Amino acid sequence: MFIDFTGFAGDCVINGKLDLRAPRLTDQLNAHPLVHLVDVELEGLGDARRVSSAEFTIERSELCAVRVTGPRGSRALRIATAPHRLRAQIGPYTILGRLHEPPGVDALATFEQRDLMVPLTDATIAFMVGGILDVRDSSTLVINRELASWYRAVDGNEEPLVAPSPADGSPPADLAPVAGRRPTVLTLQAGDRPRRHAGPPARGPKPR
Numbered sequence: 591m592f593i594d595f596t597g598f599a600g601d602c603v604i605n606g607k608l609d610l611r612a613p614r615l616t617d618q619l620n621a622h623p624l625v626h627l628v629d630v631e632l633e634g635l636g637d638a639r640r641v642s643s644a645e646f647t648i649e650r651s652e653l654c655a656v657r658v659t660g661p662r663g664s665r666a667l668r669i670a671t672a673p674h675r676l677r678a679q680i681g682p683y684t685i686l687g688r689l690h691e692p693p694g695v696d697a698l699a700t701f702e703q704r705d706l707m708v709p710l711t712d713a714t715i716a717f718m719v720g721g722i723l724d725v726r727d728s729s730t731l732v733i734n735r736e737l738a739s740w741y742r743a744v745d746g747n748e749e750p751l752v753a754p755s756p757a758d759g760s761p762p763a764d765l766a767p768v769a770g771r772r773p774t775v776l777t778l779q780a781g782d783r784p785r786r787h788a789g790p791p792a793r794g795p796k797p798r
Contacts (some may be wrong), residue, residue, distance in 0.1 A: 687713030
């Protein structure tokens with residue numbers, strides 16, 4: 591069954607069709623390291639330029655988040671959970687949503703023990719496209735927890751989703767930093783299929 595697919599990569603948004611072969615999109619993303627798409631259009635975040643391709647394959651590790659469509663899976667397999675409001679920065683995307691864990695579980699303490707792709711419900715994702723802020727709501731958004739630079743729990747008095755960063759560019763003190771891989775950068779090539787390449791290496795300590 592082909593379903594609509596919207597993925598948020600390091601420097602572009604990917605729209606296409608995915609052949610869903612698992613009960614849920616989240617299950618398929620966690621089971622397979624490659625995502626094969628057809629009828630694809632990529633929109634660059636820097637200049638909003640669009641590139642089309644009949645087929646496209648992207649590594650799961652290059653996806654910061656994915657909008658969930660398709661079936662929700664068997665109702666009989668669902669368990670009782672409690673929602674926890676979570677805010678995270680993943681690549682160029684600021685994300686706010688509800689993380690579901692069994693009652694009594696410390697959601698933040700177990701976040702890094704979850705599968706790689708973690709679903710959030712009632713989610714909002716904010717990012718810049720061509721210098722213009724784009725904010726999108728989704729009933730469910732799957733995020734790549736390994737690419738999160740920070741995440742935090744928020745309460746009912748939360749600040750706006752897109753809040754000014756501290757003057758030194760560091761996250762607020764109450765955020766939980768995550769040591770993860772740097773997002774891969776997708777380079778859009780006009781009139782050709784997009785190429786994938788690794789982003790610039792992380793800076794390490796200077797040699798003495």
